[in-house]
Amino acid sequence: MKSEKLIDRKIWIVDFGSQYTQLITRKSRELGYSSEIITLKECRELFANDQLPDALVLSGGPQSVFEDENDYSFIFNHQDLPILGICYGMQILGKFFEGNVERGTIGEYGHATIEFTKGHEFESCPDNINVWMSHSDHISIVPKDFEVAIKSGNGLIAGIEHKKRKILGLQFHPEVEHSDHGKDILNHFYKNIAKLNADWNASEMLEEATEMVRAIGDKKVLCAFSGGVDSLVAAMLSHRVLGDNLYCFFVDHGLLRPQDLGHIKLLQEKLPLNIEIIDVKDLFLSKLKGLSDPEEKRKMIGNTFIEVFEKKVHEFEESHGINFDYLLQGTLYPDVIESISPHEEDGKSVTIKSHHNVGGLPERMKLKLLEPLRHLFKDEVRKLGEELSLEHNWVYRHPFPGPGLGIRILGEIFPESITKVQESDQILFEELHRSGLYESTWQALTVLLPIKTVGVKGDSRAYEEVICLRMVNSSDGMTATWSDMPRDFLSKVSSRITNEVKGVTRVVYDITSKPPGTIEWE
Numbered sequence: 160m161k162s163e164k165l166i167d168r169k170i171w172i173v174d175f176g177s178q179y180t181q182l183i184t185r186k187s188r189e190l191g192y193s194s195e196i197i198t199l200k201e202c203r204e205l206f207a208n209d210q211l212p213d214a215l216v217l218s219g220g221p222q223s224v225f226e227d228e229n230d231y232s233f234i235f236n237h238q239d240l241p242i243l244g245i246c247y248g249m250q251i252l253g254k255f256f257e258g259n260v261e262r263g264t265i266g267e268y269g270h271a272t273i274e275f276t277k278g279h280e281f282e283s284c285p286d287n288i289n290v291w292m293s294h295s296d297h298i299s300i301v302p303k304d305f306e307v308a309i310k311s312g313n314g315l316i317a318g319i320e321h322k323k324r325k326i327l328g329l330q331f332h333p334e335v336e337h338s339d340h341g342k343d344i345l346n347h348f349y350k351n352i353a354k355l356n357a358d359w360n361a362s363e364m365l366e367e368a369t370e371m372v373r374a375i376g377d378k379k380v381l382c383a384f385s386g387g388v389d390s391l392v393a394a395m396l397s398h399r400v401l402g403d404n405l406y407c408f409f410v411d412h413g414l415l416r417p418q419d420l421g422h423i424k425l426l427q428e429k430l431p432l433n434i435e436i437i438d439v440k441d442l443f444l445s446k447l448k449g450l451s452d453p454e455e456k457r458k459m460i461g462n463t464f465i466e467v468f469e470k471k472v473h474e475f476e477e478s479h480g481i482n483f484d485y486l487l488q489g490t491l492y493p494d495v496i497e498s499i500s501p502h503e504e505d506g507k508s509v510t511i512k513s514h515h516n517v518g519g520l521p522e523r524m525k526l527k528l529l530e531p532l533r534h535l536f537k538d539e540v541r542k543l544g545e546e547l548s549l550e551h552n553w554v555y556r557h558p559f560p561g562p563g564l565g566i567r568i569l570g571e572i573f574p575e576s577i578t579k580v581q582e583s584d585q586i587l588f589e590e591l592h593r594s595g596l597y598e599s600t601w602q603a604l605t606v607l608l609p610i611k612t613v614g615v616k617g618d619s620r621a622y623e624e625v626i627c628l629r630m631v632n633s634s635d636g637m638t639a640t641w642s643d644m645p646r647d648f649l650s651k652v653s654s655r656i657t658n659e660v661k662g663v664t665r666v667v668y669d670i671t672s673k674p675p676g677t678i679e680w681e
């Protein structure tokens with residue numbers, strides 16, 4: 160379900176299934192334009208209700224226009240609507256406006272040079288630039304009323320512009336990092352062709368998120384509060400509206416690090432929030448006993464979270480006469496995007512991992528979800544945290560997943576394995592802080608590998624387990640590269656872990672990016 164707020168967005172991006180669609184939103188927002196991804200179906204419904212954006216972007220996509228039977232006249236009949244077609248989106252323009260699209264045989268993948276034609280120079284772009292291509296079909300004859308605006312190094316048409324209307328087609332992907340001046344190219348479209356004004360900034364984001372909370376009225380809200388950036392920002396902005404109607408609960412499932420409980424206690428002391436710690440360590444451990452499959456573990460953790468909150472709801476009804484209407488969570492846009500799919504009506508995409516907080520609530524709970532950050536990316540949430548004047552180190556705290564160490568102990572979870580990860584994690588963070596490297600990586604963690612290797616400790620043979628260090632750089636967790644940490648630091652952490660953590664003889668460093676790896680190991 161889309162929020163009604165969607166119709167206030169300046170730019171809508173119709174998703175045809177490109178792996179880069181999400182980046183178009185990001186880059187547009189970085190340029191200061193509010194934008195949101197929608198499906199073609201949603202676009203058709205909104206247009207049918209006379210709801211139009213200030214500009215529409217048609218994304219790339221894996222299919223070929225030769226197999227596309229959609230009628231796009233509902234879009235193109237709007238003479239004044241600024242439209243940008245990227246890759247597949249440009250081929251849709253080519254077909255609709257009766258140019259010629261040729262089915263590709265070899266394709267053009269990777270870097271290519273492009274050149275702007277005379278009269279079509281783009282602001283802040285030099286004449287020749289390097290861009291990222293990923294297509295096989297191409298436009299061979301420019302449609303009527305269009306001109307070639309950009310040519311590629313190998314003579315193909317790389318961009319077309321309508322002579323009178325505000326329509327631009329690009330065969331390459333300006334949204335990816337590999338395209339030089341990609342953001343300038345998008346900006347040229349928004350600013351000089353579509354004539355939009357930038358409107359997206361921290362106070363606008365805060366106002367919009369607050370409005371979602373205001374809209375629920377005088378209701379009791381149960382907040383799933385982890386102390387992580389997302390739920391902290393969600394709770395603090397909600398508290399300004401809800402005051403005493405907001406009740407925060409922190410679930411101690413026993414899969415936490417020492418730093419997490421410390422952080423919660425500090426927040427309890429320093430914030431105006433009403434935060435209760437629910438100790439359910441034994442419940443979680445008993446539920447997880449015997450489980451070793453990652454998805455089974457994740458689902459069990461997710462369900463147990465719900466069970467714990469359900470009990471709280473009853474307890475408050477019975478003992479305090481308080482009825483909760485809403486569950487407040489720090490769900491972010493990437494979680495929401497993952498559940499949008501252009502291909503299936505019900506919007507289900509392939510499940511890589513079941514996140515503990517997006518499984519939905521059972522019918523019987525009657526709680527509605529309140530997710531004021533559901534339109535934002537992590538770095539935007541951090542900006543909101545700053546706008547709310549929250550302490551810098553709270554806002555820039557590394558993310559920590561809801562299932563906690565449960566997904567950092569591969570296979571079955573035993574109490575001794577929890578201790579090993581807790582202790583190694585503690586050492587890693589002490590050293591990150593000591594060396595001033597905490598903010599040079601986006602997320603740091605240790606994983607326990609349940610395999611034994613031979614080592615030598617104090618002249619005797621050791622046959623013990625392995626700790627893997629993982630540190631990554633990212634902006635929103637959707638993609639990541641491994642952090643190239645200084646050798647001295649890695650060596651210090653490794654020797655402290657093998658010396659101080661019982662049962663660990665070997666430390667390895669994970670040098671896998673995402674994709675193909677994910678950040679967590681399960």
Ligand SMILES: Nc1ncnc2c1ncn2[C@@H]1O[C@H](COP(=O)(O)OP(=O)(O)OP(=O)(O)O)[C@@H](O)[C@H]1O
Nearest residue numbers: 383384385387388389390409410488489558559561
């Ligand atoms: N231990 C917990 N107790 C209560 N709620 C939790 C707990 N862990 C996670 N949640 C809920 O699940 C949501 C998603 O978790 P997630 O880790 O993605 O966000 P976060 O903890 O708020 O921020 P961060 O990503 O920085 O760790 C949280 O916003 C919070 O609502």
Ligand SMILES: O=c1[nH]c(=O)c2[nH+]cn([C@@H]3O[C@H](COP(=O)(O)O)[C@@H](O)[C@H]3O)c2[nH]1
Nearest residue numbers: 513514515558559560561562636677678679
């Ligand atoms: O709240 C959460 N519940 C989860 O179930 C979950 N799984 C992964 N993560 C965090 O999400 C980011 C991306 O992780 P992955 O690359 O492993 O999918 C990383 O920051 C992970 O720590 C989770 N957060």
Ligand SMILES: NC(=O)CC[C@H](N)C(=O)O
Nearest residue numbers: 219220246247294295296
């Ligand atoms: N990336 C794309 O949008 C590709 C469009 C189309 N599938 C092609 O191969 O040409």
Ligand SMILES: [Mg+2]
Nearest residue numbers: 385387559560
């Ligand atoms: Mg967290």
